[in-house]
Amino acid sequence: MLFTALAGGMGWGIRGQYGHETGAMLAGLLVALVLVYLFGYHLSSFSAARAVALATVAIGFGGSMTYGQTLGLTQDAPLIGNMAALRWGLLGTFIKGSIWIGYFGLFLGLGLGGKKYTMVEMALALIVAIFLLYLGIFVLNEPFDPASKKLPSIYFSDHWYWEPEETLKPRREQWGGLLFALCWLIAYTGFIKKDLLARNMVLWGMLAGGLGFFLGQCVQAYHAWNVDWFQVSWLASFEPNINWWNMMEITFGAIFGCVMGPFGLWCNRHHIATNSLEEKISLEYKTELSLISFPYCSTCNLEFYVFFHV
Structure with a gap:
């Protein structure tokens, strides 16, 4: 619990310096390395590296979601005291956090489980996922x-509903596409392929991400709503020097790592593959390259979609 929480907190804290997909991959890499080291020590170096790589790339998907304005609903000065905006913003953070870490859990489970997927199966599943993304x-x-002023009916960024007199610059959201694709991958791995580790880890990932993002933003929002108290409390001398955005990120990462380690993977350790150290590579390098390149192609598709529709 301690090691995974530290890895997640540090990784997500550093992530804020980079942002978006690549920043999220840094946190995913650190947490995945710790998890595989603790629970996959019996695997070959190839199997361990594959699991870490899959989880690292997968967590980058969530980095394509916009969430700055979602957090703003809970802490922007004009909305301080607006409980409805606070609840809506926190709901948005829970949903986006669940999707974000859900992908991490799914692909970590794929990498550590013993279920075999052919190239054709993976290609078809991911093609369907791209279709469902759009x-x-x-x-x-x-x-x-x-x-x-036409925005989606379920919208977690700046909206004239909350600030009717303000000049706003709403951002395009794509969490719905990522959610549809994730639901399909859960159904495919869990019910069609019956990959229990992937199915269970995606559910734990969604819980970890939802709680982590929700509680992390609660920390930042509490400060925004109670600045006067912080300035006269025992924290008064520290308050001006605390980066509360980083506090949110560190809390998010620590909870994410904490839940995924002792609760997620430890509870499902009996589903981890029992490969010997002498395991041989069963896929040709062309197949491996194709699988590795697909997430990047998916991310490019999403980014180009957003670019041409803004």
Whole structure:
């Protein structure tokens, strides 16, 4: 618990210096390395590296989601005291955090489990996931026409509903697409392939991400709502020097790592593959390269979609 929490807290704290997909991958790498070291020590170096690589790339998917304005609903000065905006913003952080770490748990489970996937199976599953990515954006994240003040009905960023007189710059959200794709991958791995480790780890990942992002933002929002108290409390001398955004990130990462380690992977350790140290590579290098390149292609697809529709 301690080591995974420290890895997550440090990784997510550093992540804030980079942001987006690559920043998230740094935190994912540190947590995955600790988890595989603790629970996959019996695996070959190839199997361990594959699990870490899959989890690291997967956590980058969530980095494509916008969330700065979602956090703003809970702490921006004009909204301080607005409990409805606070609740809505925290709900958004829980949903986005769940999706974010859900991908990490899913691909970590794929890498550590003993279930075999053929190249054709993986390709078909991921092609369907890309289709559902765009479908989810269309269903849950449209319409998006800020010039006409037309925004999705479920929208967790700046909205004139909360600040009708303000000049806002709403951001395009794509959490709906990532959610649709994740649900399909859960169904495919858990019910079609019956990959118990992948299925269980994605659920633990969603819990870890939801709680981590929610509670982390609670820390930052509490400060924003109670600045006067902090300035006269025993924290008064420290308060001006504390980066409360980093406090949110560190809390998020620490909870994410804490839940995924002793609760997520430890509870499912009996589903981890029992490969011997002499395991041989069963996939050709072309297949490995194809699997590695796919997440990057998916991220590029999403980014180009957002670019051409803003």
